[in-house]
Amino acid sequence: AQSVSQHNHHVILSEAASLELGCNYSYGGTVNLFWYVQYPGQHLQLLLKYFSGDPLVKGIKGFEAEFIKSKFSFNLRKPSVQWSDTAEYFCAVRPGGSQGNLIFGKGTKLSVKP
């Protein structure tokens, strides 16, 4: 069965630290890849997405992610986190690259200490 794995359940960082959240998926064909963020008490918002082309994707708020096809990974990075980045982050994959179901990971909670 297709699945999305996020390796860390809860990450705690100090402000200005660098961030990398892991995401791996199990599907061998074409995929669309997404990272969503959910700030406390708010709805899911799109951070960035990859459909094709440059595997290094830039998103909002200084986030980026790199698609490594050989590793089935789409890790999220940010060079220097801020307290306002405290949120839950969800990786999602759409197998087949076509319109339809997204498969979400379980989410990683990020807590940034001021």
Place this chain on the structure above:
Amino acid sequence: NAGVTQTPKFRILKIGQSMTLQCAQDMNHNYMYWYRQDPGMGLKLIYYSVGAGITDKGEVPNGYNVSRSTTEDFPLRLELAAPSQTSVYFCASSAPGTFSGNTIYFGEGSWLTVV
């Protein structure tokens, strides 16, 4: 532009009661979805619709029903509420087309507790 609007935001139900979660989008999106988010778990797809009059089961459809009589609305019905349905529910929508940059837009969520 309201985007995806869900109501109610919070609701407490007794076991066996029924209710409908409303979802509306004003972006003329063909595709609409209902997800549930349980603590410590990823989002799971309940039902989805690719257009008015067409609905399909997702990963966890049992205990729910949907209808899609218009492009704008996609209500989710719980017929006999059970404690296992305590969750946060998200409605979402997206435009059709494989290469059109079809981002999925989410509503703010509906917190449902069944006691």
